[in-house]
Amino acid sequence: MKGVRFGRLLACTPLMLAPLRAAIDVETARAFDHFYNLEFDEAVGAFANLVAARPASAPARNHLAQSVLYREMLRSGALETELVTGGNAFLRRAKMNPSAEDARLFDSSIAEAIRLSKAALAANPSDKPGLYSLGVAHGLRANYNFLVRKAWIDSLRDATAARTAHDRLTALEPGRADTRLVQGAHEYMVGSLPWIYRALGFLGGFRGDKEQGIRTLQMVWERGDDNKYDAAILLATIYRRERRPAEAVPLLESLLRKFPRNYLFQFELAQMQSDLGNPRKALEAIDAVDKLKLAGSPGYKNVPVEKIWYFRATVQFWYRDLDAALANFQRVTAKAAELDLNTGVTAWMRLGQTYDLTGDRPKALEAYRGCIAYAPGSYRAKEAEGYLKSPFRRN
Numbered sequence: 273m274k275g276v277r278f279g280r281l282l283a284c285t286p287l288m289l290a291p292l293r294a295a296i297d298v299e300t301a302r303a304f305d306h307f308y309n310l311e312f313d314e315a316v317g318a319f320a321n322l323v324a325a326r327p328a329s330a331p332a333r334n335h336l337a338q339s340v341l342y343r344e345m346l347r348s349g350a351l352e353t354e355l356v357t358g359g360n361a362f363l364r365r366a367k368m369n370p371s372a373e374d375a376r377l378f379d380s381s382i383a384e385a386i387r388l389s390k391a392a393l394a395a396n397p398s399d400k401p402g403l404y405s406l407g408v409a410h411g412l413r414a415n416y417n418f419l420v421r422k423a424w425i426d427s428l429r430d431a432t433a434a435r436t437a438h439d440r441l442t443a444l445e446p447g448r449a450d451t452r453l454v455q456g457a458h459e460y461m462v463g464s465l466p467w468i469y470r471a472l473g474f475l476g477g478f479r480g481d482k483e484q485g486i487r488t489l490q491m492v493w494e495r496g497d498d499n500k501y502d503a504a505i506l507l508a509t510i511y512r513r514e515r516r517p518a519e520a521v522p523l524l525e526s527l528l529r530k531f532p533r534n535y536l537f538q539f540e541l542a543q544m545q546s547d548l549g550n551p552r553k554a555l556e557a558i559d560a561v562d563k564l565k566l567a568g569s570p571g572y573k574n575v576p577v578e579k580i581w582y583f584r585a586t587v588q589f590w591y592r593d594l595d596a597a598l599a600n601f602q603r604v605t606a607k608a609a610e611l612d613l614n615t616g617v618t619a620w621m622r623l624g625q626t627y628d629l630t631g632d633r634p635k636a637l638e639a640y641r642g643c644i645a646y647a648p649g650s651y652r653a654k655e656a657e658g659y660l661k662s663p664f665r666r667n
Contacts, residue, residue, distance in 0.1 A: 299318070299321075299322060300322065300332075300335070302318065303315055303318035303319050303322065303335065303339075304335075307338075307342070308501070308530075308531045308534060309531050309532075309534050309571050310346060310351075310534050310571065311571070312339055312346060313343065315339040315343075316336065316339045316343060319332060319335045319339050323336050323381070329388075330385040330386075330388040330389045330402070330405035330406075331385075331401075331405055333381040333382070333384050333385035333388070334381070334405060334408045334412060336381045337377075337381035337409075337412050340370075340374050340377055340378045340381070341378060341412060341415060341420075343374075344370045344374060344420070345419065347612065348614070349612030349613060349614035349615055350419060350614075352536065352539070352540075352614065375420075378416060382409050382412060382413050382416075385406075385408070385409040386410075388405070389402045389403075389405040389406035389409060390406065392405075393406065398444055400441060400444055400445065403437050403438070403441040403444070404437075404441055404451075406437045407433075407435075407436075407438040407441065407454055408434070410430045410431070410433040410434035410437065411430070411431065411434035411454060413430045414427045414430035414434060415427075417430060428465075431458055431462075432458070434454050435454055435478065438451060438452075438453075438454040438455060439455065442455065449491055449494075449496040449497075449499075450492065450496045450497060450498045450499040450500075452488050452492050453489070453492050453496070453502055453503055455485075456484075456485045456486070456487075456488030456489035456492060456506075457485065457489065457506060458478065458480075458485070459481050459484050459485030459488060460480070460485025460486060460489070460510060461480070461485070462478050462479065463479075463480030463481045463482035463483075463485060464480070464482055485510075486507070486510060486514075489503045489506055489507050489510070490503075493507060493523070501527065501530055501531075504523045504526060504527055505523075505527065507523055508520045508524055508527070508540065512540070512543070512544065512547070517543075517544040517545075517547040517548045518548060520540075520544045521541065521544050521545065521548070524537050524540050524541040533571025535561050535575050538558075538561050539558070539561065539579075539583050541557045542554045542558045542583055543583075543586075546586075546587050546590060546591075551587055551590075551591040555584065555587055558580060558584050561575060561580055561583075562580050565577070576610060576611060578608075578610060578611050579611070579615065581600045581603045581604050582600070582601075582604045582611075582615055582619055584600055585597045585599075585601045585619070585622065586622065589601075589622055589625070589626055594626055594630055595630075597622075598626045598627070598630065601619055601622055601623040601626060602623065604619040604623075605619050605620050605623055605639070605642065608646060613647050614652075616646055616647070617646050617647035617652040618652055620640075620642045620643035621639075621640065621643045621652050621655060621656050621659075623642075623643075624637070624638075624639030624640040624642075624656060624659060625659070625664040627639055628659070628663040628664040628665070629664065629665075629666065633663060636659070636663065636664070640656040640657075640659050640660050641656075641660070643656040644656050644657060
């Protein structure tokens with residue numbers, strides 16, 4: 273099942289994750305290797321070639337759409353789990369702005385995947401590949417509607433349609449752990465929604481259960497074949513959101529062994545070690561990214577150096593190395609225009625907080641205003657507005 277999201281993933285995101293996969297050929301495996309190592313331009317190109325070679329393949333269309341979506345998520349910073357921790361509710365994501373070409377490519381790919389899947393099911397209502405592809409397409413569109421269009425109700429409808437299709441698939445293959453990924457994700461997602469959303473009819477009677485969702489995903493990780501790493505990615509995200517970093521660390525270490533070019537896993541590991549009270553290990557994980565970038569290692573040479581400064585400064589901030597944090601946040605905000613919106617706006621806010629903690633109120637006010645100007649209307653900007661009225665104080 274390809275396509276669970278790294279981070280808010282991952283993330284997922286947080287909404288609905290998708291895909292599953294059957295046994296795959298060398299070309300598809302190579303494309304997914306690009307995908308899981310954050311090489312989305314290469315993944316989009318590889319899956320576009322597969323669509324051209326196999327125009328009647330619903331999975332190929334889904335994989336192409338998924339790569340387009342995740343490329344945009346990486347660009348906007350939406351693959352990082354910080355967005356789903358603490359008080360950052362699922363329904364507070366900033367709207368992404370993909371190009372018109374990418375939006376058309378995503379929409380046409382999903383529409384054709386759904387058409388092909390329904391045609392297979394019309395011929396045979398128990399067609400397993402058709403059920404699988406149909407659920408994946410709805411799951412991907414749920415993510416897109418949630419993250420890009422901010423069409424939350426449409427997103428929840430698609431998430432429920434994905435769950436329904438994969439429930440039918442599970443009934444046909446009850447012993448296959450891989451078919452349970454969407455159910456686990458949906459169970460957790462619905463269980464995390466405010467009660468008002470769960471009370472509405474478009475969820476198809478699903479009430480959601482966060483702990484059951486976690487148990488299901490854990491089972492996929494332990495017993496699955498095709499989808500075990502998708503389950504691990506999603507579980508790591510959930511464990512961070514639920515403030516269970518000790519359970520996220522071994523998952524991230526396994527993911528790094530499998531996908532060594534994915535620098536986001538290294539940053540996530542740093543954050544989990546920080547949450548566990550291990551600043552030395554957190555900084556070691558960040559230093560590892562820095563060294564790999566300097567060495568020009570595959571997957572790391574294009575990591576923005578500002579991103580490394582940001583993660584290092586964040587650990588220093590929380591562990592009261594304020595002079596070092598101040599210097600690094602200053603470096604980040606000086607290049608904030610080159611960063612994704614989430615990293616940039618948070619760096620500005622943290623800079624203000626650090627100034628407050630060091631007693632420099634005038635510079636703190638200047639930084640908070642910089643935060644508000646950088647991303648007006650964001651939840652970080654609203655937080656900064658509060659600090660204009662009263663200084664930040666660590667609890």
